[in-house]
Amino acid sequence: MQPPLRIGAVSYLNTKPLVHGLRERLGHRATLSFNLPSRLADDLHQGKLDVALIPSIEYLGDPSYQIVSNAVIACRGPVWSVRLLSRVPAQEIRRLALDEGSRTSAALVQVLLWEMYQRRPEIVPLRIDQSPERVDADAVLMIGDRAMHPPPRYYREIWDLGDRWCRHCELPFVFALWIARSGIDASEAEVAELSQILQASRDQGIASLEQIAEREAASHGLTKEDLHRYFAENLHYTLGPGEKNGLAEFDRRARSLDLIPHHAPPSTKP
Numbered sequence: 670m671q672p673p674l675r676i677g678a679v680s681y682l683n684t685k686p687l688v689h690g691l692r693e694r695l696g697h698r699a700t701l702s703f704n705l706p707s708r709l710a711d712d713l714h715q716g717k718l719d720v721a722l723i724p725s726i727e728y729l730g731d732p733s734y735q736i737v738s739n740a741v742i743a744c745r746g747p748v749w750s751v752r753l754l755s756r757v758p759a760q761e762i763r764r765l766a767l768d769e770g771s772r773t774s775a776a777l778v779q780v781l782l783w784e785m786y787q788r789r790p791e792i793v794p795l796r797i798d799q800s801p802e803r804v805d806a807d808a809v810l811m812i813g814d815r816a817m818h819p820p821p822r823y824y825r826e827i828w829d830l831g832d833r834w835c836r837h838c839e840l841p842f843v844f845a846l847w848i849a850r851s852g853i854d855a856s857e858a859e860v861a862e863l864s865q866i867l868q869a870s871r872d873q874g875i876a877s878l879e880q881i882a883e884r885e886a887a888s889h890g891l892t893k894e895d896l897h898r899y900f901a902e903n904l905h906y907t908l909g910p911g912e913k914n915g916l917a918e919f920d921r922r923a924r925s926l927d928l929i930p931h932h933a934p935p936s937t938k939p
């Protein structure tokens with residue numbers, strides 16, 4: 670019998686509607702684990718996962734990667750959970766701290782700063798356990814659950830990067846996609862079946878947004894109304910023609926700044 674596929678999903682609230690009932694649907698076919706987007710990307714690349722919900726820029730950086738579902742994390746306007754917090758006017762940012770969990774938004778903020786102000790700030794990391802107050806930088810990019818709470822101090826400018834991109838380009842933005850690496854131990858029929866399962870979980874999740882919001886809100890310090898609005902109005906979960914155009918546009922702009930990762934092939938893939 671072939672070993673179960675190893676599937677990795679993002680550990681943030683934004684992914685709850687995509688993984689609704691997923692474990693049950695997968696049964697013995699696959700294992701499901703959760704992690705930060707950047708770690709999922711590294712684990713997929715190193716062959717520690719077979720399929721994962723990874724940052725879109727990582728997909729753009731590896732031509733051998735295959736999209737396995739039209740279930741995605743995207744937005745068509747303000748996204749709420751991807752924010753630039755700047756202590757200085759954005760055109761004066763010299764040192765920028767990037768959330769360690771991010772790859773796509775980390776590139777997106779650099780694309781926007783370049784296109785709007787011709788600025789290429791020095792980049793430093795914002796560790797996952799580090800508060801934005803404690804980093805020595807003019808501005809901080811934060812994503813995921815921690816970016817959803819009001820920042821604890823005064824910032825000169827706060828950007829919602831979903832909103833900024835959508836207004837700048839008049840296109841949706843795709844943050845993450847379900848990707849299979851090449852060489853996995855699964856037939857085409859099994860990948861097609863997985864694709865159906867991921868879509869069914871998304872569809873079921875979208876039909877259960879109130880229930881998910883009710884279940885998750887309090888433990889994340891949010892009201893169920895706000896969390897429901899995040900799922901229903903900020904996030905968009907289907908890769909349609911607009912999202913594909915947005916992804917192609919992001920590819921072009923990030924590539925022109927050399928922000929697409931160049932992956933050397935890993936020496937051994939287990």
Ligand SMILES: C=C(O[C@@H]1C=C(C(=O)O)C=C[C@H]1O)C(=O)O
Pocket residue numbers: 679681683706707723724725742748750751770771772773774775812813814844845
């Ligand atoms: C909207 C979000 O999308 C995410 C942003 C990602 C990135 O910046 O690399 C990757 C996966 C998504 O979880 C968010 O995390 O808030």
